[in-house]
């Protein structure tokens with residue numbers, strides 16, 4: 001999927017401004033940003049539900065236009081809201097949706113069972129949607145989006161309202177779709193914790209503008225070229241920090257009782273350990289502290305705020 005110069009204005013509010021990014025097939029792209037930053041508007045533009053003022057979207061190499069939208073939409077799944085039929089059961093909702101997508105009865109029977117099982121809704125298949133809990137309805141909305149095994153899946157806050165275990169299960173399921181089934185996923189979410197398992201790429205939106213976009217390791221490395229390590233020692237941490245700091249190019253400090261140092265030079269790590277051993281400091285562990293998407297998100301927004 002490629003997006004070029006995408007813009008949308010509502011009255012005098014510029015909701016989305018000149019968005020340009022690419023998402024490669026079989027990868028998951030996290031579109032992150034604070035409330036009102038333009039994520040939902042972007043998804044609506046990318047799925048042809050909203051017409052842009054400017055810019056272009058291409059899905060599967062084909063330009064998204066009014067004429068191409070219907071054909072392209074058959075290949076995508078969208079979970080943007082939870083507008084399910086409250087007076088139909090969970091199973092009936094999925095069936096109605098699958099029939100709309102032209103799935104055969106036999107395929108539909110198998111897929112409905114699979115989707116209900118994966119989302120932990122099998123036992124509630126016969127319950128009316130109006131009588132399901134908020135989290136269950138949310139899961140069903142995701143189930144509806146994935147029912148026809150789309151090549152490209154758009155998700156807007158799919159884990160909102162889910163308990164932590166269900167949220168983890170859903171992220172694991174989506175990760176499986178990306179890795180095993182080569183599905184492309186575009187996910188808008190505020191749940192940043194643990195997003196590393198799913199998202200290969202992220203874009204951070206603020207006030208309708210992309211502050212940064214790209215693959216996660218590259219963005220993290222660009223932001224924090226030096227790797228931070230924490231060192232657990234069996235004796236005085238202050239002394240350990242002093243010993244590590246005696247190694248060329250290293251400065252260690254003690255933060256909350258833990259010895260840490262940062263370096264972009266991997267060879268400095270064994271040098272630090274050797275120095276500790278030489279000084280009879282018992283080293284229990286040296287652990288790289290990988291920065292997270294959550295940290296990158298806050299650092300990027302803070303930098304933008306300070307600019």
Ligand SMILES: Nc1ncnc2c1ncn2[C@@H]1O[C@H](COP(=O)(O)OP(=O)(O)OP(=O)(O)O)[C@@H](O)[C@H]1O
Pocket residue numbers: 010013014015033034035036037038039040041042
């Ligand atoms: N139909 C609309 N008419 C007028 N303004 C709109 C409309 N839809 C969105 N906006 C405005 O566009 C901006 C972006 O909204 P959008 O819903 O895309 O943000 P979001 O990042 O999805 O927010 P949230 O995280 O709260 O869901 C907001 O200022 C919003 O008020």
